[in-house]
Amino acid sequence: MKHYPFLEPLTLNNGITLKNKIVMSPMTTMSSFYNGMISDDELDYYSIRSSGPGMVITAVANVTDDGKGFEGELSVSNDDMIPGLKQLADVIKKDDTKAILQIFHAGRKSNSKILRGNKPVAPSSIAAVYPVDSETPKELTDEEIHDIIKAFGQATKRAILAGFDGVELHGANTYLLQQFYSENSNQRTDKWGGSREKRLTFAMEVLKEVHEIVEEFSNPSFIIGYRMSPEEIEKPGITLEDSLYFADKIKNKVSYLHLSIGSYKRTSLNNPNDKTPIITQFAKTLDNQIPLIGVGSVESPEDAEHVLSYGGNLIAIGRELIREPKWVQKVQSGDLASLRTSISPFDLDELKIPRVMQTYLKESFYDVMNFTTDKKNGSNYQSKLAPMEGFEKKL
Template sequence: MAHGDLSLANRVAMAPMTRSRTDQPGDRPNALMAEYYGQRATAGLIITEGAPISAVGRGYSMTPGIYTQAQIVGWRQVTDAVHAKGGKIFVQLWHVGRRSHVSISGEQPVSASAIKVFDQVYGPLPEGGFGMIETSAPRALSSDEIQYTIADFVQAAKNAMEAGFDGVELHGAHGYLIDQFMRESSNQRTDEYGGSRDNRMRFMLDVTRSVAAAIGGDKVAIRISPFVIEGDNQVDPEIIELTLEAAAELQKLNLAYLHLSENISNCQEVPEQFRQQLRAVYRNPIMVAGKYTQESGEAILAKGYADLVAYGQPFITNPDLVSRFKYGIELTPVGYDAHAAFYGGGAEGYTDYPAAELPK
């Protein structure tokens, strides 16, 4: 598959997954992470775990940032490892907004509006160690702070280019900051970034346009999740219309792809009508992710509703997922042990899954 300057060996992508294995202090990517991503370089495209664009953008402990020079150097190990094996890799740029805690970000979390909902994130426990903790109440970003945040996204994208990435994916899904601006329940602003659908999509479009202007639209993607409710408790009555209207604007930027996250958390099934409506307004590559199998992935590609299918957990236990698909080799299941090693730890449950022996 080819689009712009991005040429991929296949249509199987590795979805972004938080694994929390950075070096401390400083949340620096390391050699273990380079090995992990390098093992999975046969994916047509790897999207890294979310990389916070700033300290206040951080919402999970031990996640790899992309806002210090030490982090850039650490990420270079990762991109070198993937490129050495012929792979392509985008970094996911992440600002969690209100989905954080003061003990993680070092300050009060920020959002479109000062609205707290019940939510938990991975952070330091009072008794020591790490686990799921309740988020802190957020404060609303000022108009000036919104512009500073857009600048943080742009700088993070430039840092990604310095670190050797092939591109960046903006995390606009799962109830994080960009998503918080898009939904009525989390955005009660009365300025140009709140109220109407045009205003609620403005932050997402301003970020995407600014990043595309800085590094080139063909090196930029964005992930959205209009049919998923996460970090919130309300269905937005306008999110589908807003998404389609925003997609028409994104089409003008000639992005690398638009990434739809589906079938996780509190979700609705994506209706075929939406896929048809999206294709009508967005003709550049579309990626889908969310509990796809090889068969269902091939089916949505065949219908023309997607150009790439991203797999998450299957890539944890099957670093050679592409080969297993190609040769019909049984997948190593994601069992209890794999779940226990999702966040934190070392090589166990991370880089110790073997590749299958290929047929001769």
């Protein structure tokens, strides 16, 4: 039976050892209750997928009510959420899998319908380019910015109390953390905007707040991850050079860096002459000082090996774990012939995929889910943005 290096343990700088290098990607379920509490459907969904990977990152949870980005979204905005989040952490942590709660604020990537009549907020009062009917958000005041920073800290405290092993700051997919760094969405002239260094201020302050909370309520073994999107296609927008600069600035403040790209083979979307894989470029910047999570259309053990060869230290698997919840266990046992790389719409209930998530997969991800009913033989994200990178459809 072949030996796969990605099945070997990896120890983070804080001393925590992951039992293997496979990470379950954070994937939207759209299945929490109206107020953001975890549902039994979600617990069942995580339960059958959690024991194999070394680490599971949850679907995103909003840190404030006005940070909600879509219906059915998980929340960590108040203490009432802690009992349900504890159930979620317990479900994930069986068999020594580490549980990470991804936290965020949607910023302008929301609307007044989702926010029950309230306008979305953002660094500047500028509507998003995509979707074309995006609402013009309210520009955040200095006081409101500080309140959101505090909310990230309180969300981290709740994750600690619920028993999670760490949090991941969702600074990708055009949400608020990314909005502050982007020249497209942040055109402020105060300390929160202007130069690239000033546009980095919000993320740095959030990281500072999270570290202070961890120091007070947990210990150095608590994991603090960060997820980022390497590029924006809007002009002006975040360039690959900007993101590599960002990664260099935060690498001594996080436990790992997690990219958000639809294909691990992705090269620059904005510079077709740059043929070096994005993962490789980030690996060079990080220089093995912290682990890099490579991600994007990883289906087979060979794909996982390629991520490592490109410079990734950990491999995030998303859609394949939806199709094949026991992917890690089957690879470990050499049972590769039984790996499910396609999925029948008739098997979704059996695979404990919540009903609303089923609809979401069929509507927004149909051509990349490898549905057996897809006569077009699917598509890929090697040279284009995936829906979750800023083009997702809203149910």
